[in-house]
Amino acid sequence: MNRASTTIDPGTGPKAAPSTGQIGDPLLEARHLCVDYVTEAGPVRACDDIDLTLHRGEIVGIAGESASGKSTLLAALGRLQRPPAVTSAGQVLFHGRGREPVDLVRLSEAELSPYRWVEISIVMQSAMACLNPVMRLGAQFVDAIRAHDPQASKAEATGQTAELLRMVGIPEHRLSAYPHQLSGGMQQRALIALSLACRPQLVLMDEPTTAVDVVMQRQILGQLMALQAELGFAVAFVTHDLSLLLEISDRIAIMYGGKIVEVGTPEQLYAAPRHPYTQGLRRAFPPLTEPVRRLNGIPGSPPDLTQLPPGCAFAPRCTKRIDVCESTIPPLLEIPGGAAACHLVTPENPAGAWDADDNLSLEALEIEEATSHDQA
Numbered sequence: 350m351n352r353a354s355t356t357i358d359p360g361t362g363p364k365a366a367p368s369t370g371q372i373g374d375p376l377l378e379a380r381h382l383c384v385d386y387v388t389e390a391g392p393v394r395a396c397d398d399i400d401l402t403l404h405r406g407e408i409v410g411i412a413g414e415s416a417s418g419k420s421t422l423l424a425a426l427g428r429l430q431r432p433p434a435v436t437s438a439g440q441v442l443f444h445g446r447g448r449e450p451v452d453l454v455r456l457s458e459a460e461l462s463p464y465r466w467v468e469i470s471i472v473m474q475s476a477m478a479c480l481n482p483v484m485r486l487g488a489q490f491v492d493a494i495r496a497h498d499p500q501a502s503k504a505e506a507t508g509q510t511a512e513l514l515r516m517v518g519i520p521e522h523r524l525s526a527y528p529h530q531l532s533g534g535m536q537q538r539a540l541i542a543l544s545l546a547c548r549p550q551l552v553l554m555d556e557p558t559t560a561v562d563v564v565m566q567r568q569i570l571g572q573l574m575a576l577q578a579e580l581g582f583a584v585a586f587v588t589h590d591l592s593l594l595l596e597i598s599d600r601i602a603i604m605y606g607g608k609i610v611e612v613g614t615p616e617q618l619y620a621a622p623r624h625p626y627t628q629g630l631r632r633a634f635p636p637l638t639e640p641v642r643r644l645n646g647i648p649g650s651p652p653d654l655t656q657l658p659p660g661c662a663f664a665p666r667c668t669k670r671i672d673v674c675e676s677t678i679p680p681l682l683e684i685p686g687g688a689a690a691c692h693l694v695t696p697e698n699p700a701g702a703w704d705a706d707d708n709l710s711l712e713a714l715e716i717e718e719a720t721s722h723d724q725a
Contacts, residue, residue, distance in 0.1 A: 375404035382439035410594030413604035476536035487524030534565035606662030615688030623701035
């Protein structure tokens with residue numbers, strides 16, 4: 350199906366933008382995926398019973414506070430986690446073109462090698478920590494290309510490297526530069542280019558713009574969207590910045606306490622998020638246009654994964670909790686436009702905790718703030 354991306358101004362809502370790609374069949378499926386960290390006191394579950402499907406050509410955002418499990422999930426999807434993190438249950442099914450699905454969880458390191466970088470690549474948040482500081486940029490690209498295509502000559506690999514760098518706006522003469530001779534934004538763009546060296550079907554991105562300023566972030570995201578539209582790869586994009594995901598994603602998964610608590614389209618999560626945690630994230634970012642509204646943070650702190658409450662993990666911080674929230678974990682219920690794990694969300698009431706009063710309260714805050722500004 351066609352995907353029309355959106356540009357979202359948090360002050361005015363979604364705006365239609367040109368279609369940027371095609372969304373196809375399932376590419377990667379996480380089924381009942383669990384990831385534990387092994388400690389002396391016992392295993393700590395960082396991702397619990399995750400079900401998530403990424404389709405070809407789709408951009409799926411994964412958002413949540415620190416320690417919500419989003420980066421752990423991303424590493425598990427690519428089988429990139431290292432001890433003490435272990436996948437303790439579930440499947441990660443990769444659907445290669447013209448092949449039967451393969452469970453990446455069951456593969457050995459040797460069996461995973463043909464998939465890494467060729468089918469699935471990753472962009473980490475710190476380019477300086479990922480690029481080899483004592484190798485020139487071009488040499489690192491050539492090594493990666495020839496490692497996965499031994500028949501490629503050095504000259505052919507160098508030509509591919511120059512093309513990749515041009516795609517992300519880096520001039521060819523930078524092939525001879527060392528990483529420290531590049532700006533932070535240029536390093537991050539080089540890392541994105543390196544992730545595309547073998548034309549993968551899926552790119553995993555772990556907060557790739559965190560270390561750059563907002564102007565460079567905008568440039569990097571613009572180039573990423575253009576490349577994704579041209580090459581058609583799928584993206585799993587992890588960040589704590591919900592407003593960013595509202596702008597670039599086809600679907601967004603919200604994580605809290607190691608679980609996915611809501612899934613929806615950007616338009617749906619902007620206009621009427623169902624889960625109280627998503628509503629808190631929605632209210633926590635400022636509008637870009639007047640009138641300015643007061644920001645409302647989420648009270649309390651993220652849960653301790655070693656001492657989760659018996660019911661909903663968000664219940665201690667939730668202003669809309671009911672008695673059952675204290676004792677029973679809510680299931681992730683499929684509803685029109687997505688899914689939500691909240692006892693207030695039912696087939697009869699798919700809107701969950703979001704109602705007309707929420708919209709009125711937002712409008713009241715905007716009016717109050719505008720009035721105070723005028724009086725000042």
